[in-house]
Amino acid sequence: MTGVNSPTPRVALLTYSTKPRGGVVHTLNLAEAMARRGVDVTVWSLARGGDDGFFRAVDPAVRVRLVPFPDRENETITDRIVRSIDTLRAAFEPEEFDIVHAQDCISANAVGDCIRTIHHLDQFTTPVLVECHEKAVVAPYARICVSRAVAEEVRQGWGLDPTVIPNGVAHQRFADAASDSPPATDARRRWSEQLGDYVLAVGGIEPRKGSIDLLEAYAALRERHPDLTLVFAGGETLFDYRDYRAEFDRRRAALGIEPVVLGNVADNDLPSLVAACLTFAFPSVKEGFGLAAMEALAAGRPVVARDLPILREVFGDTVTYASTVPELATALEKSLEPDDDRRQAGQALSASLTWDDAARRHLEFYARHPQPARG
Known part of the structure; x- marks a missing residue:
């Protein structure tokens, strides 16, 4: 075994999907930053629905191990999650690594002794999923959270004391998309x-993202700004939100609104999509950090966010907060007016959070928390 204190510890980062969800974006950027520091790092994931790679190209310095996970018709969410855990457990080879670091409930349940990053806490009612969630918090031998607010939830709920290491941000990628260079200008146009x-x-459109509240707020905003479009991008999850989407569509029809739902956007196109918007809405009711909103700040876009303690911790005064639908509509309208001081503060905040710094702090954490002896 190489050993975590050696120049090239062997690190496994495990995530549940190849799609562009926040935890997956985190995993890939962290892995690439570790590789730049000379770490031998491998990213493991389930390859859902026949995927043959992640949503974007990964630095060749990072090894990628994808475990086939074909779709099954009429499979319940509980059964799919249990099958996800079993499939990853059967494929993973822990003896190959000095550090095993799980990024979600599925991988934490699958791999045994591990470090776990708790990005946010979920709430389940199905007994099997409640048990999986509980085990994924309690069983890891060490824990990281990306914000103090989530770490405090863990302390209050379980008496555990996670270490806080904030996300990094691909600041330059989004700042470049907002620049005056001809390629950036053309992409935004x-x-x-x-x-x-x-x-x-x-x-995406799901309960945690507050999508229906945004729809309602946009309906009020559109009365004063009839030429303004509402656009939803992204969205891929294990969970079944068909009922929520049906309610979203019912409200959309009742309000006479036709938002543009883009679905997943190609990774190369996302920065220009963000940079071209007039304002960025982030009405989530639960978050662990808010990476998408931080990317919007990097692109110089005004952000309107739900008034949550975690978002106030991460964003401070760089965004506008709203709690209710009327407040959200008012804040969105106000954000259409230029605020150079807030824009500059947001860009400075996003630039201060780097993946290289996150990788350094992770490696220091690994050195303090070596993997227990196996067997």
């Missing part, structure tokens, strides 16, 4: 020609 002036939300 293409989005504007397709969508007009738009409010953007990234993360």
Whole structure:
């Protein structure tokens, strides 16, 4: 075994999906930053639905191990999660690594002794999923959270004391998309020609993202700004939100609104989509950090966020907060007015959070928390 204190410890980072969800984005960026520091790092994931790779190209310095996970018709969410755990457990080879670091409940349940990053805490009612969630918090031998607010939830709920290591942000990638260079200007113009002036939300249509509240707020906003479009991008999850989506569609029809639902956007196109919006809506009711909103700040976009303690911790005064639908509508309208001081503060905040710093702090954490002896 190489050993975590050696120049090239062997690290396994495990995530549940190849799709562009926040935890997956975190995993890939962290792995690449570790590789830049000379770490031998492998990312493991389930390859759902026949995927043959992640949603974006991964630095060749990072090894990728994808475990086939074909879809099954009429499978319940509980059965799918249990099968996910069993499939990853059967494929994973822990003896190959000095550090095993799980990024979600599925991988933490699958791999045995591990470090766990708790990005946010979920709430389940199905006994099997409650047990999986509990085990994924309690069983790891060490824990990381990406914000103090989530770490405090863990302390209050379980008496455990996670270490806080904030996310990094691919600041330059989004700042470049907002620049005056001809390629960046052309990319933003293409989005504007397709969508007009738009409010953007990234993360799909689901309860945790507060999508229906945003729909209601946009309906009020549109009365005063009839040419403004509402755009939803992204969204892929294990959970079945068909009932929520049906309610979203019912409200959309009742309000006479036709938002643009883009689904997953190609990774190379996402920065220009963000940079071209007039304002970025982030009405989530639960978050662990808020990476998509931080990317919007990097692109110089105003952000309107749900008034949550975790988001106030991460974003401070760089975004506008709203709790209710009327407040959200008012804040979105106000954000259409330029605020250079807030824009500059947001860009400075996003630039201060780097993946290289996150990788350094993770490696220091690994050195303090070596993997227990196996067997």
